[in-house]
Amino acid sequence: xxxxxxxxxxxxxxxxxxxxxxxxxxxxxxxxxxxxxxxxxxxxxxxxxxxxxxxxxxxxxxxxxxxxxxxxxxxxxxxxxxxxxxxxxxxxxxxxxxxxxxxxxxxxxxxxxxxxxxxxxxxxxxxxxxxxxxxxxxxxxxxxxxxxxxxxxxxxxxxxxxxxxxxxxxxxxxxxxxxxxxxxxxxxxxxxxxxxxxxxxxxxxxxxxxxxxxxxxxxxxxxxxxxxxxxxxxxxxxxxxxxxxxxxxxxxxxxxxxxxxxxxxxxxxxxxxxxxxxxxxxxxxxxxxxxxxxxxxxxxxxxx
Numbered sequence: 001x002x003x004x005x006x007x008x009x010x011x012x013x014x015x016x017x018x019x020x021x022x023x024x025x026x027x028x029x030x031x032x033x034x035x036x037x038x039x040x041x042x043x044x045x046x047x048x049x050x051x052x053x054x055x056x057x058x059x060x061x062x063x064x065x066x067x068x069x070x071x072x073x074x075x076x077x078x079x080x081x082x083x084x085x086x087x088x089x090x091x092x093x094x095x096x097x098x099x100x101x102x103x104x105x106x107x108x109x110x111x112x113x114x115x116x117x118x119x120x121x122x123x124x125x126x127x128x129x130x131x132x133x134x135x136x137x138x139x140x141x142x143x144x145x146x147x148x149x150x151x152x153x154x155x156x157x158x159x160x161x162x163x164x165x166x167x168x169x170x171x172x173x174x175x176x177x178x179x180x181x182x183x184x185x186x187x188x189x190x191x192x193x194x195x196x197x198x199x200x201x202x203x204x205x206x207x208x209x210x211x212x213x214x215x216x217x218x219x220x221x222x223x224x225x226x227x228x229x230x231x232x233x234x235x236x237x238x239x240x241x242x243x244x245x246x247x248x249x250x251x252x253x254x255x256x257x258x259x260x261x262x263x264x265x266x267x268x269x270x271x272x273x274x275x276x277x278x279x280x281x282x283x284x285x286x287x288x289x290x291x292x293x294x295x296x297x298x299x300x301x302x303x304x
Contacts, residue, residue, distance in 0.1 A: 036051050036052070036053045037051060037052045037053075038050070038051050039051055039052060043084075043086065044146040044149055045149040045151065046085055046086045046087060046088065046095070046149070046151070047083060047084070047085050047086075047095065047097050047146050047149050048083065048084055048086075048146070049081050049082070049083050049144060049145070049146060050082045050083060050084055050126070051081070051082045052079075052080070052081045052082075052143075052144050053078070053079065053080045053081070053082075054078070054079050054141070054142065055077075055078040055079070075133040076130075076133060077131045077132065077133060077134045077141070079101065079130070079131040079134075079141055079144075080128050080129060080130040080131065081099060081128065081129050081144040082126065082127070082128050083097070083099075083114075083126065083127055083128070083129060083146075084124055084125070084126045085097070085116045085119055085124065085125050085126075085127075086119075086123075086124040087119040087120060087121055087122065087123055087124070088121075088122070089121055089151075090121050091121055091153055091154075092118050092119060092120045092121060092153070092154035092155070093118075093119055093151045093152065093153060093154055094115065094116065094117045094118060094119070094151070094152055094153075094154045094157035095115070095116045095119060095149060095150070095151050096113060096114070096115050096116075096149070096150045096151075096283065097113070097114050097115075097116065097129075097146060097148070097149050098111055098112075098113050098146075098147045098148040098149075099111060099112050099113075099114065099129050099144055099145070099146060099147065100144065100145050100146075100147040101131050101141045101143075101144055102141065102142075102143045102144070102145065103139045103140065103141065103142060103143070104142050104143065106143070107139065108147075109134060109135070109138045109139060109141050110131055110134065110135065110138070110141070111147060112129050112130070112131065112132075114127065114129050117154060117157060118154040119154070129144075150267065150268075150283040152212075152268065152281040152283065153212070153281060156270065156278075156279050156280055156281040157280070157281070158170075158171060158172035158173065158280050158281070158282050159171075159172065160172045160188075164192035164193060165192075165278070166278075167193075167277065167278040168191065168192065168193025168194070168195060168197065169189055169190060169191055169192060169193065169197055169273065169277075169278075170188075170189070170190040170192050171187065171188065171189045171190075171271060171273060171280040171282075172187075172188055172280075172282065173185050173186065173187055173188070173252075173269075173282035173283070173284050174186040174188065176284065181255050181256050181257055181289075182227075182228050182231075182253070182254075182255055183252075183253065183254050183255070183256065183286075183287070184224075184231055184232075184233070184251055184252070184253045185251060185252045185253075185284040186249060186250075186251045187203060187249065187250040187251055187252065187271065187282070187297075188247060188248075188249060188302070189242075189247060189248045189249075189250075189273055189299070190245075190246075190247045191242040191243065191244050191245065191246055191247070192244070192245075193244060194244055195244070196241050196242065196243055196244075197241070197242045198239065198240070198241050198242075198274075199239070199240050199241075199242065199248055199273065199274055199299040200237065200238070200239040200240070200274065200299075201237040201274070201298060201299070202222055202237060202250070202296055202297070202298050202299070203250050203271050203272065203273055203274075203296060203299065204271070204272040204274070204275065205220050205252075205269055205270070205271060205272075205294075205296060206269070206270040206279075207220075207266045207268075207269055207286070207294075208266070208267070208268035208269065208270055208281070209266070209267065209268070210267055210268075212268060212281075215264075215266050217264075217292060218264065218266065218288065218292050218293065218294060219292060219293040219294070220293075220294050220296060221293055221294065221295050221296070222237075222295070222296060222298070223295060223296075223297065223298075224251070224253045224295050224297055225295075226293065226295040227253045227254055227255060227291075227293065227294070227295040228253065228255065228295075231251070231295070231297075232251070232297075233250075233251045233253055233295060233296070233297030233298075234297070235297065235298055235300045236298065237298035237299070238298070238300075240299065240300070240301060242301075246301070246302075247301075247302040248299045248300060248301055248302055249297075249299070249300055249301075249302045250296065250297045250298065250299050250300070251296070251297045252269070252284055252286070252294060252295065252296055252297075253294070253295040253296075253297075254286055254287075254288050254291065254293070254294045254295065255288075255289060255291050256287040256288065256289040256291075257289045257290065257291050258290050259289075259290050260290065261290040262290065263287070263288070263289050263290055264286075264288045264289070264290070264292060265286065265287050265288070266285075266286035266288060267283060267285055267286075268281055268282070268283055269281070269282050269283075269284060269286065273299075
């Protein structure tokens with residue numbers, strides 16, 4: 001049996017921003033480069049921050065990581081981080097990265113999530129994540145760190161928007177809800193194609209570890225009542241046909257209760273909407289505690 005691993009979390013190493021060294025403000029008010037700190041910290045699961053930019057206190061225009069100057073929008077903090085994503089695996093991957101913007105002491109003032117799609121094996125790609133507006137009353141942000149990284153096969157990445165997949169359907173998981181140790185995450189399916197799409201029964205699930213290998217020893221049970229009452233996942237299964245543009249809902253429910261034994265965390269779930277459907281891998285982070293069981297709801301129309 002493959003032992004499940006913990007979710008891919010970054011070490012707490014933060015990136016201290018350099019001060020503006022030698023920058024001068026001309027009497028004419030001309031643009032000056034914003035101080036940009038080069039970062040040499042090691043990557044986190046293939047993602048590393050290469051530089052961080054924080055404007056000075058003066059109201060001069062900001063600079064993008066490539067040195068191009070541009071006026072910031074009102075309220076924009078001008079704080080950003082350049083990052084690089086490198087895939088050392090043997091298949092194309094889609095990365096979802098959570099960046100934390102913190103104070104000197106590590107307090108998180110804001111975070112931003114970025115999805116980088118289709119990074120080929122042995123390839124790297126770069127980008128920039130911007131803080132944007134900082135919440136009123138927030139402490140000054142001086143550091144940025146990679147807080148969390150998830151990686152799924154590019155051809156199995158969930159898609160909530162954008163071009164319709166070749167399968168003709170989009171499937172994704174929402175951020176879920178938590179109460180008293182109970183977790184419920186919705187599974188959403190949209191027929192974005194040009195033909196009717198038939199469903200009948202429950203999604204087929206495969207539980208995967210950090211290396212996208214199978215996790216054994218978890219009971220997948222039909223219906224929310226298998227875990228808790230009142231989850232909304234106990235609609236009896238029934239055939240339904242989605243017209244183009246129509247949507248369906250299912251969901252996952254579990255408890256993270258920890259008693260005797262070893263707690264289990266399952267970071268990835270591969271979902272088949274029905275037998276023979278194209279697989280989609282979602283990242284609900286199933287912190288199952290020691291319960292070792294997961295409930296799944298039947299597909300139902302989203303408006304019911």
